[in-house]
Amino acid sequence: MSTRTPPRGLPLTAAATGLVLMATACAGAGGQAPGGGERVVTVATVANPQMEDIESLIGEFNDQHDDITVEFVVLPENQLRDRVTQDIATQSGQYDVVTVGTYEVPIWAENGWLLGLDEYAADPEYDIDDIIPTVRSALSYDDQMYGAPFYGESSFLMYRTDLFEEAGLEMPDQPTWEEVAGFAAELDDSDTAGICLRGVPGWGELLAPLNTVILTHGGQWYDEEWNAHLDSPEVQEAVQTYVDLVRDHGQAGAPNAGFTECLTTMAQGDAAMFYDSTVAAGNLEDPESSSVVGDIGYVAAPTAETDHAGWLWAWALSVPSTSTDPDAAWEFVSWATSKEYHRLVGEELGWERVPPGARVSTYDIPEYREAAAAFAGPTFEAIENVDVEQPGLHPQPWTGVQYVAIPEFQDLGTRVSQEISAAIAGQQSVEEALATSQEYAQETAESGGYRD
C-alpha cells in the first residue's frame, strides 16, 4: 500500500502510558519511619484528628524507647477496616498494633485473632481500673480486656446558641426528636441547613446515628430469637423521621455526606444543629478548624420513648496474635493510652485535644475541665448513661448500641444503609427501603445460623 511509514508508535505509546499510570496509581501510599530503633512496631490507625496527634508526638516515645521504631499506616475509617480485617483474617501479620472499634474487639477475640491484654495491663503504673467502666466492658470478651481504649465516644446534639437566641428558641437539656424537627424547620434557610445528619451508605456512617433513632423509638433489628423486625411500625416511624428531617431541612448533598462532611459543614457555620459523635466537639472548639468556637451548645442525644439515646463507641489499640514483637507493641499501646500521654497532649497541643472518654482521671485534670468546659461534662455523662446490654426498649441477644455484634453485620449494615441512602436521595420510599432491608436481615439470620 503506502510507501510512507506511518507513525504507528503513537497509539502504542498511548496504550503503554495507560498501563504505566494504572501501575503507579496503586503505589501512592507509603509510611514514614522516624527514629532509628531496631525493633519495628507497625501501627495501623484511623485518620481521625486524635490519632494524627499521636504521630506528631511520637518523638516523646522515641526519647524513652530508643530501640523501638514506630511506623504509622494512616487510613480513613472504611479503608482501615478493610485492610486490617484482611490482614488479620489471612494471618499475614503486617501490623503489630491495629486500631479497632468496640464492634470488632469481641468478635475478633472470639476468633483468637487478638492478644488478651490483662496480663500486660496489670502493671500498677498503667492503672487499668482508671478506664471508664462502660468502655472497658465494651472492649472485653470473657472478662478479659482485648483492646486498650484510645478514646471513647457517645453521641449528642450540638446546636448554635447564637442562632437559637436570634430566633428566640430555647433548647431543652433532654430534647425529643419531635422538638428537634421543629427547631430544624424554624432555623432552615437558604444559607444555613436546619440540621446536618449523615446520609452516606456504610454501616459505620449512616447507620450509627440512625440506629440510635431506631432504638429510642422502640424499634429493634432482632429480637431474642433472632427474628428480624426492620419492617415494624416503630422502625418505620424512626426511619421516616430521620429521612424526612434530612430531606426537608438537612444539608445539601445529604446522600454523599458522612461524619467528615457534616463536621466541616457545622464548623463553617452552615448548619444550625448537628447530631453526631461527642468527638466532634473538640474540633468545633478548635479555632484552627472552626469558625463557630464558643457558639456551640451541647445537649443529650434526642430521645423518643427511652430515657437516653446515645451510642457508645471506642477506638482501641489491640495487638494481633500475629504480631512479631508483642512486647514492643505493648510498650507503644501502653504509652498511647496512659495518663501521661493525656497530659502530654494537653501541654503540647492544647487541652481541648486530649483524647476524651477513655480514662476517668482525665476528667479530674483542672486544665482539661477548664478548656473543655462546654463539652467535657456532656460527653462524660453521655458515655456513662449508655446501657450496652439493652440500649433500646427490648432485650437484644448481643452487646452494643449502633450495630448488631455479629460478623455478618458489616455486609448487612452496608446493604441496609444503601437502601436507606436511596430513600434519602428520593429514589424510593422509606417503606420500600425497609421491606428490602427486612428481607436482607432475615436472610442473614438464617444463613449465619442464628435461627433455623
Add this chain to the structure above:
Amino acid sequence: MTAQTTPDTARGGPAPRELTRGERWGRRGPLLPGLLFVIALTQIPFLFTVYYSFQDSNLLRPESGGFTGLANYGAVLGDPLFRNAVLNTVLLTAGAVLLSLVLGLGLALLLDRAFLGRGVVRTLMITPFLVMPVAAALLWKTSMYHPVYGLLNWVISPFGVRVDWVNDFPLLSIVLVLAWQWTPFMMLILLAGLQSQPPEVLEAARVDGAGPLETFRSITFPHLRRFLELALLLGTIYIVQTFDAIYMITQGGPGQATTNLPYFIYLQAFRAFEVGEAAAAGVVVVAATLVIAMFALRVVSSLFEEES
C-alpha cells in the same frame, strides 16, 4: 513481538534462512525467565481465584471452608444485585467510552490542524489522563459537583438552576468524570490516525474539488475506522474496571444506582468477606472481559496487517 519480526517477510525482503534447533533455543533462552515471571505473576493468582470460587470460604468464620461445587456461581448469578451491577457496568462503560470517543474525535480533528502553540495545547489536553484516578474523583466530588460550592452549579446558577449532581444523576456524574479522564486517551489514538493519512491523497481530493465535509466522509473516516475500533476496545477494557470514582464519590449509592461489577466484588470480598462468592464473580467478569479482549486483539492485529 510478532509485529516486529513479520514485516521483513511481508515486505518481500530476502527470504530468511531456516534456523537450526540450537540457534532457535539460543534466541529464546534469554527470554524464558521473563516468560516464567509473567506466567507466575498473572496466572497463579488467577488459578487461586478459580480455586476459591469452588470453596465455601468466609474470612470472618475461621471454621468455614470446603468444596461446594458450583454453589458460589449459582449464588452470584442468581443474585439480583449482581445482575444490577452488570447492567450498571454496561451503562457506565458504554456511556463513558462513547462520550470520550466523540469528544476525543472532535479534539483530534482540531489539533490535527497547524496553529501557533499546538504543542502546548496538546500537552494541556493530555493532563486529565495523567491525574491519578483517586485524585480526579475527589476533585470532581468536591470542587465540581458539590451542591453548594461546586463549579458546575456556579456556572449554571445565573440561569436559576441548581442541581444536586451526584444525588439526582448518580450514574451520569460518574460517566462525566470517566469521560473527562479518558477523552485525552481517545484523542491521542485518533490524532495518530489522522496524522498517518497520506497527504498526497488529501491533496488529490482537494484538486478533485472535494469540500472538507466530503473529504472527511469518504477518505478520513474510512481511514480512521480501525483507529476508532482500537480506541473503543482499549477504552472499554479499562473503563469496565472502574473503581476509584465510585468508591470516592458515591460508595455505590444512592441505593445500588452506581454499584458496578468491580465495586460489587469489592463489597463481597471486603464487606461480607465472602471470598468464595467474590472469586466466582471475579471469574465471571474475567470470562466476559476475555471475550471483549479477543475482539480487541483481532482488531489490533488486522491494523498491523493493513499497515505492512
